[in-house]
Amino acid sequence: MDLNSWFQKGLTKDEYIDVMKVNKEGMVSIYDRFELKEEDKKRLEAIQSKKLRAIVLTEDWCGDAKLNNPVLLRVAEAAGMEVRFVLRDQNLELMDQYLTNGTSRAIPIFIFIDQEGNEVGVWGPRAPEMQALVEKGRAALPDKDAPDFQEKQMEFYKSLGKTYQTDSSIWQTVANSIMPAFL
Template identity: 75%
Template sequence: MMGLNEWFQKGLTRDQYINSMTKNKDEMLSIYEGFTLTDEDKNRLESLRAKELRAIVLTEDWCGDALLNNPILLRVADAAGIDIRFVLRDQNLELMDQYLTNGTSRAIPIFIFIDQEGNEVGVWGPRAPEMQALVEERRAALPDKDAADFQEKQMEMYKHLVASYQKDGSIWKTVADSIIGTLFI
């Protein structure tokens, strides 16, 4: 079994990942361009530079949660001097299956923060708790799974969520706060 240092080395750099994206690239970059950390967050994250943390990001470009969370992580990483490598979930289930959500779900993205020796120092994902609560609230409003319009209503719900992910600065701040909180545990 590969250690986290080997997984990090195997991953794609930021530019390699972005250049390989075929879905949600413009949307992700739009969030990256639109989001800025507060001065307080930048100062706090600056204190992490000496730790030389790294992050392995389990992701796929089609994922709506990755569209939101990955660009926020990139801004956090910029401020904290965290080197990132992207590992595609569907091609790397051996790693993914070590980070299942609720022990069963291959939900992404998952951010695995490691030190220079490859020791795990924190794990985040697939959503900020507040975003998970929002998704659960919206899912609860859907018709029964057996209903004829369930699929249509579910797709509509996800479309609205992804639209809010791309425009709502308060969502971006919520995600940033959650990721930053993981780094200071």
């Protein structure tokens, strides 16, 4: 698989934001408000000479992408890393090489590559702490056969989305999870 070709095929940050329809405002809001810690910036500046790049498998309707993509963009800026966005649903050939647990097309997936196109690391779709939060919320839902399951599930996802949008400590947690994938 030629990851350089996938990188070239991807959308830049501005191109991706321009085509977003669902979570554009939320993603841009997190991007505008998140700032890395100074010690993280220094660590990332030290690897700028590696000229790493990132391919982001994503879709704009994804709540996890709304949280993770803007955090990655800030990490990438500090690392001098170019980022390209590849839409999952139009690029299943690439997505199917990065399935979560070998079966799920969960997104976002961040594929870190060097200048030759060699894979350096992969991250996604969630930080472990966020996965635990989601699992705890799902465990509290009624049985799938219960008449109020869908309503309760939607309430949970809406609440989770609001937390992603407003709890800035989560943004740092995500950054802390992403960086070891390529450092």
